Amino acid sequence: MLLYHYPGSPNAIKVKTVLHHVGLPFEEKIIDLPGGESFSPEFKKINPNCTIPVLVDGDLTLNQSNAIMVYLAEKARSSLWPSDPKMRAQALQWLDWSNCEWGPGVATVEFQRLAPHFIQGFVTDEKVVEGALAKVARFAPVLDEHLSKNQYILGDEPTLPDLAIAALMFYWETAQVPLQQYSHILSWYGRIQEMASWKKALPAMAASA
Ligand SMILES: N[C@@H](CCC(=O)N[C@@H](CS)C(=O)NCC(=O)O)C(=O)O
Structure with missing residues (x-):
C-alpha cells in the first residue's frame, strides 16, 4: 500500500x-x-x-x-470500526459531524491563522475566522457534553471518529482556538495523544516535543 x-x-x-x-x-x-x-x-x-x-x-x-x-x-478487521449496526451508524454520524460541523469550525480557524506561515502570500481572512469561531462556539459544547459521559466517542474504546475529530484539532493551541473551557474535550484529547499509534503518526518535531 x-x-x-x-x-x-x-x-x-x-x-x-x-x-x-x-x-x-x-x-x-x-x-x-x-x-x-x-x-x-x-x-x-x-x-x-x-x-x-x-x-x-x-x-x-x-x-x-x-x-x-x-x-x-x-x-484489518479492527475494532476501530465497529461491526454492530447501531454502533457503526453512530460512528458514521460522528465521522460526518467531524467533517461537516467540527472541521469547518476548528480546522478553518487553524488553517486561516497558520497558513500565512507556510503559504507564501496567504493573508488571514478575519471574516472567515469570525464565521468559523461561531461554529466552534456552537459545536464544541456538543462534543464536550458528549465526552462528559463517555471516555471516547463511542464509549470505552477509541474508534475512527475519535481519530477524525482529534486530528482536526491538532493545531488548536498553536492557532489559539478557544477550547480551554471545554475540560471534557481536553481530557479526551489527552487520552488520544497517549495512543502509541497517534504518536507514531505525528510529524517528527511534534512527536519528539
Ligand atoms: N475531505 C478531504 C480533505 C483533504 C484536504 O483538504 N487535505 C488538505 C491537507 S490536510 C489538502 O490537501 N489541502 C490542499 C488543498 O486543498 O489545496 C479529506 O478528508 O481527505
Missing part, C-alpha cells in the same frame, strides 16, 4: 494513526503541498481533487481521509 500525504496534515494524521494502530505495512510518498505539487498533472491523475491523503492499494485508489480510515480498519 502506498500513502500519498504531507507530514503534519491533519487528514493524513488520521490515516497514519489507523495504519500504525492496525499494523498494516505501507509506503509513503510525500506530496509538497506548500510547493503546489498536489496541482501537478501527475498528481491530478491520482486525485483530481488535488488533495492529500490518497491511498493506493493494488487497483484501488482512494481519496477522502474518512473513507480511507474505514477501508483500512475494515481490511
Whole structure:
C-alpha cells in the first residue's frame, strides 16, 4: 500500500494513526503541498481533487481521509470500526459531524491563522475566522457534553471518529482556538495523544516535543 500525504496534515494524521494502530505495512510518498505539487498533472491523475491523503492499494485508489480510515480498519478487521449496526451508524454520524460541523469550525480557524506561515502570500481572512469561531462556539459544547459521559466517542474504546475529530484539532493551541473551557474535550484529547499509534503518526518535531 502506498500513502500519498504531507507530514503534519491533519487528514493524513488520521490515516497514519489507523495504519500504525492496525499494523498494516505501507509506503509513503510525500506530496509538497506548500510547493503546489498536489496541482501537478501527475498528481491530478491520482486525485483530481488535488488533495492529500490518497491511498493506493493494488487497483484501488482512494481519496477522502474518512473513507480511507474505514477501508483500512475494515481490511484489518479492527475494532476501530465497529461491526454492530447501531454502533457503526453512530460512528458514521460522528465521522460526518467531524467533517461537516467540527472541521469547518476548528480546522478553518487553524488553517486561516497558520497558513500565512507556510503559504507564501496567504493573508488571514478575519471574516472567515469570525464565521468559523461561531461554529466552534456552537459545536464544541456538543462534543464536550458528549465526552462528559463517555471516555471516547463511542464509549470505552477509541474508534475512527475519535481519530477524525482529534486530528482536526491538532493545531488548536498553536492557532489559539478557544477550547480551554471545554475540560471534557481536553481530557479526551489527552487520552488520544497517549495512543502509541497517534504518536507514531505525528510529524517528527511534534512527536519528539
Ligand atoms: N475531505 C478531504 C480533505 C483533504 C484536504 O483538504 N487535505 C488538505 C491537507 S490536510 C489538502 O490537501 N489541502 C490542499 C488543498 O486543498 O489545496 C479529506 O478528508 O481527505
